Amino acid sequence: MAPNQKGVHFPPGTDPDTGPLLVAAKRLSASWRRSEEYGVSAEEVDPSWSGAAPTDSLFFECGHEVLTALRSTLADEPVSLMLSDADGLLLLRLSGDPSLLRALDRVHLAPGFTYSERDAGTNGMGLALADRSPALVRAEEHYSASLRTYTCAAAPVFDPVSGTLEGCVNITTWSEASPDLLLALAQSAAGNATALMLGRAHGRRQRQGPRGGVFRLRRERLEPAVGTLRALSSPWTDALDQTTHALAAGRLVAAVGEHGAGRATLLAQAFRTYRPGVRILSAAAPAPDDVDAWLSLWTPELAKADTAVIVENIDRLPAWAAQELKGHAVRALRALPASGSGTAPALAWAVTAADLDAVPRPLAAAIDTVITVPPLRDRGDDVLHLARLAAFQTRLREIDFTPAADRALLAHDWPGNVDELFTVVHDAAVRAERIDIRHLPAYVLGRHSLHLSRIEAIERDEIVRSLAQPGTTVTAAAAELGISRATIYRRIAHLGITRPR
Numbered sequence: 001m002a003p004n005q006k007g008v009h010f011p012p013g014t015d016p017d018t019g020p021l022l023v024a025a026k027r028l029s030a031s032w033r034r035s036e037e038y039g040v041s042a043e044e045v046d047p048s049w050s051g052a053a054p055t056d057s058l059f060f061e062c063g064h065e066v067l068t069a070l071r072s073t074l075a076d077e078p079v080s081l082m083l084s085d086a087d088g089l090l091l092l093r094l095s096g097d098p099s100l101l102r103a104l105d106r107v108h109l110a111p112g113f114t115y116s117e118r119d120a121g122t123n124g125m126g127l128a129l130a131d132r133s134p135a136l137v138r139a140e141e142h143y144s145a146s147l148r149t150y151t152c153a154a155a156p157v158f159d160p161v162s163g164t165l166e167g168c169v170n171i172t173t174w175s176e177a178s179p180d181l182l183l184a185l186a187q188s189a190a191g192n193a194t195a196l197m198l199g200r201a202h203g204r205r206q207r208q209g210p211r212g213g214v215f216r217l218r219r220e221r222l223e224p225a226v227g228t229l230r231a232l233s234s235p236w237t238d239a240l241d242q243t244t245h246a247l248a249a250g251r252l253v254a255a256v257g258e259h260g261a262g263r264a265t266l267l268a269q270a271f272r273t274y275r276p277g278v279r280i281l282s283a284a285a286p287a288p289d290d291v292d293a294w295l296s297l298w299t300p301e302l303a304k305a306d307t308a309v310i311v312e313n314i315d316r317l318p319a320w321a322a323q324e325l326k327g328h329a330v331r332a333l334r335a336l337p338a339s340g341s342g343t344a345p346a347l348a349w350a351v352t353a354a355d356l357d358a359v360p361r362p363l364a365a366a367i368d369t370v371i372t373v374p375p376l377r378d379r380g381d382d383v384l385h386l387a388r389l390a391a392f393q394t395r396l397r398e399i400d401f402t403p404a405a406d407r408a409l410l411a412h413d414w415p416g417n418v419d420e421l422f423t424v425v426h427d428a429a430v431r432a433e434r435i436d437i438r439h440l441p442a443y444v445l446g447r448h449s450l451h452l453s454r455i456e457a458i459e460r461d462e463i464v465r466s467l468a469q470p471g472t473t474v475t476a477a478a479a480e481l482g483i484s485r486a487t488i489y490r491r492i493a494h495l496g497i498t499r500p501r
Helices: 019-038 058-073 098-106 124-131 182-199 234-248 263-274 288-303 319-335 380-395 403-411 417-429 454-467 474-481 485-494
Strands: 079-085 090-094 135-137 150-158 165-174 214-216 253-256 279-284 307-312 349-353 369-372
Touching: 019 124, 019 135, 019 319, 058 079, 058 090, 058 165, 058 182, 079 098, 079 124, 098 165, 124 135, 124 150, 124 165, 124 319, 135 182, 150 182, 165 182, 214 288, 234 253, 234 263, 234 369, 253 263, 263 279, 263 307, 263 349, 279 288, 288 307, 288 319, 380 403, 380 417, 454 474, 454 485, 474 485
Parallel strands: 253 349, 253 369, 279 307, 307 349
Antiparallel strands: 079 090, 079 165, 135 150, 150 165, 214 279
């Protein structure tokens, strides 16, 4: 292999300036820079020891099962199959090659040690976690010389429901072994682990991956507090006031909190409060393969005086892409005209993330102000206001709610926050002139934290359906379902059903 001018190696006869090889070059080059900034030794790897690895998660259960099955098909191959958590802590290592295991022990690539980039420099596992996408690191591409006798392929595993990065599958072999199928094997194992997690997620729906859309925020559709909803709860209005002051001062603000809590909405309202009429673009983090096209689509807008940009879910960006975005922001700032008042020009942009710790390091250092957006369960006073807005947006007129429906909406903990509330109310409003509990999904009337089997979920839905019929008593519902009155009371308690009044 011949190195390019940045020291990244490419197979003979390939052009590193085109296609996937260019992306790989950017990722490796950025990873080496981060490794140097972290102060990782270029000679001997010295990862952190974290003690006994936790093994009580659904991710570990499913990953262990997948890798155990894969090991049986690779019994005679010199490979080690590994599972790490999202921080690079090695949870599991399987191999039938004693000499490989002894060699891995010498570089501490064993359960209980952490192999993130910060601890071990550029390596397959650390790069896959940093960039949230599959990574192949060949022998000489490792930052630490002590790892250059190995080739590693890793693929991240995401929770199929929440989209949270759970960890990664890593496959390591000797450097002289052919890496051609290694990455495909790691990706296949990661996909199988995700599928298994979904199958054991008690019927919850799989969440779609990032699409990377860029669109204009419109006041009437994406700002729940506009117009009739000025009187929202103090947790929301306090966060809005802090955000407005920070943006007006030219600071880069990160709105952090749970998905669906209204982070982008908060930022959009704040932009419009101090810059009425501003054009607001929302750029949602894309899949790793689409980053280059995504950046080229909207980053030229950063330098436009009448435009503000909200970059959503920035914690889902690969680390190398975060570095690219930071560079675009620096160039856009230089292009801004000088302020007539003598103050330094500032970009009108802000970001959202789950929390600051999850933001890639190049961008985390640039964030000036962090605003926590409270989840809907901590803003109980907002639930009914937002529900009525959702119904109005569905039918373009006021829709009534029965007292029983109000109580059910207030009692639910809304793990999906405002997004979930709007979905539930929209589905009810298209079917009813007056929303009652019978128009709400069954799970809203039960305890969300209760994990039910598929059969129990069906049972719960049938009981709720029967109880939701107008004028139906518990005794009548029991008779309809063919069970005794005592049995239905026991099942209501066990399944966490909130009895309609």
